Amino acid sequence: MTYPDSFTLHWTGGPLCGTAQLPASKSESNRVLILQALAGGGTLENLSEANDTQLMRRLLADADATEINAEDAGTVMRFLTAYLAVTGRNVTLTGTPRMLERPIGILVDALRQLGAVIDYEGREGYPPLRLRGWQPVESAPLQVRGDVSSQFISALMMIGPLVPGGLHLQLTGHIGSRPYIQMTAELMRHFGAEVEVHERDVRVSERPYLPADYHVESDWSAASYWYSLVALAPTGSQVRLPGLRRQSLQGDQVVRHLMESLGVRTEFEDEGVTLYQMPAESRSSRVAMNFTDCPDLAQTIAVAAAATGVVVDMTGLESLRIKETDRIAALQTELAKFGAALKPTVDDVFQVTANDFEVREQHVATYHDHRMAMAFAPLAFRGRLTVEKPVVVRKSYPFFWEELRQAGFDLQ
Ligand SMILES: O=C(O)C1=C[C@@H](OP(=O)(O)O)[C@@H](O)[C@H](O)C1
């Protein structure tokens, strides 16, 4: 699809009803691509069309490249750094200007202790990186901070079976995004690995991966935008989302509980879920939510809460500052355009509030961040709205705007 410079969105119909297609999980897809590369095979069904995943697939297939560009994909940058380090490649890893501001030192330090030769081509602790091979060594337990990005831990875990004597990580500090670590462990087991994750202790045995087939579940983070759409839509709205499972590996499935406070009920069916809008009286007036385990849901909830008038005390937002953009600053600037705020209160709490929330032809900037675009789009139920640089959705949900059009939005 081609994306214009901006989209003006507008809803003219009655209740939102129908079925929406979700992309496949990019977190599952990008792990399985690495694991199948290490295992030497297996079929992969329902691979995500997301740019982050298609990029991972292309880069893994290019065995001769001397420079690899991970663009703006955190999982690609972090997972490939570990994968390429232990496969002994001599290669430079780089990314978009924003990727060069996203830290990677914790992962590089750990890989060096495992015998990887890695240099910084620019600023210490940040990409671009120059990988110069691997002399595998048996290592003492590695101390790895858990409070910057779980992707470092997942990246190390996935190469664990190749490390002589296995891998032992001792996680330090506050551990964020823990469900993604669990997802990594589960998928590794699917490919024959022996891995144990306890509170702060991760152990992976040295043992070859086995090829295995995998069918990727739909993406729960992407589903969050449909929850928000149902929350903001006219009375009586409901949407069916195929491809989501009750037994999910994705921590963002917690959206179904969080969204109850904002008036959306979930019903599981054999092949997916249906979301129902509940009466406005069923919404909470004030609620506390912690995003330590599900940072990618924070923007969806902040915008939906502001629009529905639910005061949310948000915690666990620390990692938002180092994602595709500083998501806290971006939310603050964009919410202010609608008469809403995300204000620091006490002890790392950010409170979402809205006075006279109004949608009247505002332009939402997206900061190279797919989640800014998708989190604000549901506001089009409340008035005409322009989303700038809609191409950003390519990263995780390339056909998002098509789905909105199918659902009945006017997009110009
Ligand atoms: O491992 C993964 O697939 C991801 C982990 C999370 O990142 P952090 O661990 O940096 O919070 C999440 O925000 C990202 O979208 C995907």
Ligand SMILES: C=C(OP(=O)(O)O)C(=O)O
């Ligand atoms: C943070 C995200 O992705 P990544 O860190 O993989 O770039 C995201 O998809 O919201």
